[in-house]
Amino acid sequence: MTDLTDSFKVADITTSLAATSSNVCDPRSAPRSVEKSSTAEKLALSNPAFWYSGGFICLFVLLALFDSELLASLVNTGFSWSVNVFGPYWQVLLLLTFLISLALAAGRTGNVILGGIAKPEMGTFRWMAIIFCTLLAGGGVFWAAAEPIAHFVSPPPLYGASGDIQQVAVNALSQSFMHWGFLAWAIVGSLTAIVVMHLHYDKGLPLKPRILLYPVLGERALKGHTGALIDACCIIGVAAGTIGPIGFLGLQVSYALNALFEIPDGFTTQLIIILFAIALYTLSALSGLNRGMQTLSRYNVILASALMLYILIFGPTNFIINGYIQGVGSLLNNFIPMATFRGDESWLSGWTVFFWGWFVGYSPMMAIFIARISRGRSLRQLISTTSIIAPLVTCFWFTVVGGSGLAFEIANPGSVSGAFEGFNLPGALLAVTSQLPFPTVISILFLVLTTIFIVTTGDSMTYTISVVISGETEPNAMIRIFWGVMMGVTALILISLGSGGISALQSFIIITAVPVSIILLPSLWNAPQIAMQMAKDQGL
Template identity: 80%
Template structure:
């Protein structure tokens, strides 16, 4: 296997455009860190300003963020809903037509085998949501019914509605916006045309050379780095808070900043080392073991948990989601509810969009458009929905059997409390709880290493960034999370809300892909004779 991976890595390096080759050995530390790149100062400076304001006056920061959050969801929420829906539908159309046979990345065969490709893809996007949100969101919608559905007549129908709403938030639309059409645009412009693998390249078809040079290009890249850094720092901070809570509940370890500090330092070390080892080693290895552990836990819960409920809930939940797909996608009846659920999620996933597209472009060389769209926008969401049924659906089943057994632990949006309330009702509760905590940690670590790598690619302009810049961004995001949680959970919560604000400029950067991706796909279909 190592020979295959080394060969793939060698091919990747030798087939990159000339501008992505490594700098000579005489480059200084300043060059290695990208200090001369204005994108570093724009993105790093903005994050530093955010942290400084949090340290100076957290209430002032929260007031700014809350005002920006309210403005963003009010004026951009409807646009985001349409953007995500069109992205998914256009992607399906490209996959279904003759353009589905188009090969991407200027390679005849895939660079990474199917299992590792899917594993990296799943682990990178799911992050902390793969465990804590999977446990908490279904029970949240069960306890407080989504407005589209209204009150159900039976607990079973109430459960199905809660699952289908969760599936909508973590399903087709969320996945599509993080690398469906944008990856098609980037892979063609980078691998076929030699343009840089950076967010600014997404606007090249619209703005031409202006998108690649000067202040416009730097601002585009910086906006996308700020968004994805915020989206990564937040889960790292919550990892410390949530694992600390769980360790206190399970082992009576003090739930304080010292415990949170140790947890986050451990996470920083792991994902930075993984990012340093490269795309073809640490990131793939962690993702592979994460998927193996997740599958093992799924099989275990399926066998010893409420098996019939999980299977029937998944099938009917997916059916209900499909039946209400357009109404849920375009629902505007309760803007207050939308701002803390659907639109909040859309803002979070949009923030990841351009940088995830860069990452997907790096791991998807040699894949066809059909393989990319169907795997990323259809298969991965269906797997995610099944995972949510295994974890959250089991919690809903326990809640129906013993009212209050999960919902009471979840009160006040206590995410780890909901997870532990579920695992404690399974056979061998301590072992299962520990495995879920390990799984959560690896999920967030794989996102940390992937985004550390991707940010480093954008800053350095290389597909194999040097160790200095990878270490800098990995440590910087972790230390930022530490500073914010030292202020209490409010610091990280402000950052979570800020993620939605960053989605405003990022969503405008993603918009041209709606028409650029079909144009590029049809052009490549003609060139490749398909």
């Protein structure tokens, strides 16, 4: 293993390597790339990572089209192996990532300024809005309504059944908070982001997932097929994790439109919804970080805040406030037992380990995205926002939406659980909104909110994949359009196959987390070493 300090000593050697990439330490000061003439150059077809990742996704889709039974068999076998073998490792990885990041933020390393500039490039509200909308998208609305009622109907094994129905509701919220709270946010935006920001902005390495293994492999991680395979694993993981929500958006919004307006719930409706989403997030990605993405995120945060305030005023206010306080208290009281629970592997594979695999798949690419928008932030700002503030806000959102559903269910048994039966996520949301004043208007606003959440994720991940493939901090329009459309079309193909296509992808997402989780491991010790060295260099 290459010693981290020794690796940094060869930074001068790698300067020539970094110079050959169009990535530079300061994207703002970089000269514009020479105009590329051919389509092959615009799509970065010479990058092996393009062929590894694109080829693998195409192979998955072709197998789904021509032999869905074989695909299902392979994916189910891979899923079972992944959760059984790597599930315990993922639980430890997420827990250690969170604890180490808190230690770095609390110590003198918290004052370290990341990104090589003294002042943030982006305003705090816009910065936080983009982070919230990008990372919350997969569970922002439908899971917030569905997961609490799922744990209420079938209590988590750690808590078990209880004769106190109020306590059952608190336990359900607490378990939901575990899955969408501190550990989930920490793995996608803390230690890996620190490593990426230092190696890219301070050492001049390319803005690609491969640099996460640079302290271990040295220049081998940057060159040839080794680096390309590292990038491809991370691209496949985040592409699968983005294609899934795009497909779910089509299915769930189509269901909701049928329930609200009797619009046929079929592939045609789903096609229109997904094509609309593709157009939105591709256009937003083309407009750049400072326009489309910031605008979408800002208005989505405003809409989400308005809906929270509305439900707080006109919904079960006391239950929401009490549920949040008790739910967070229960989470903190049972934090380590919940994080390390191994008593029911079947339950874990459907809940905790499943979510951990999904978030792990996002982590390297999300670290690149966060590194791109967080220049000039202190380490403490980064960790406190991604690992503390954002999780607490997410938990409150889950309490407002899902907690309202629990309150309605307690007052009128079956009013939410009946709609949720069969794991109907949009059914649970509509059952909640239908019991609020002006139910149709509120339901429509929630559908708009969901769409923008997914569009923001599609936008950010289209941009990030394009950065990694092209090696440019501002990729050309063609490569952004290609990856944006490719992910959307893949989602369309899979939902056209029925529930089996999306189910296969959902399980496949967990399989992709296996190699990605290995790439994340060195950050547990590299991030602290980097933070301490930066603190020393900055005279802290």
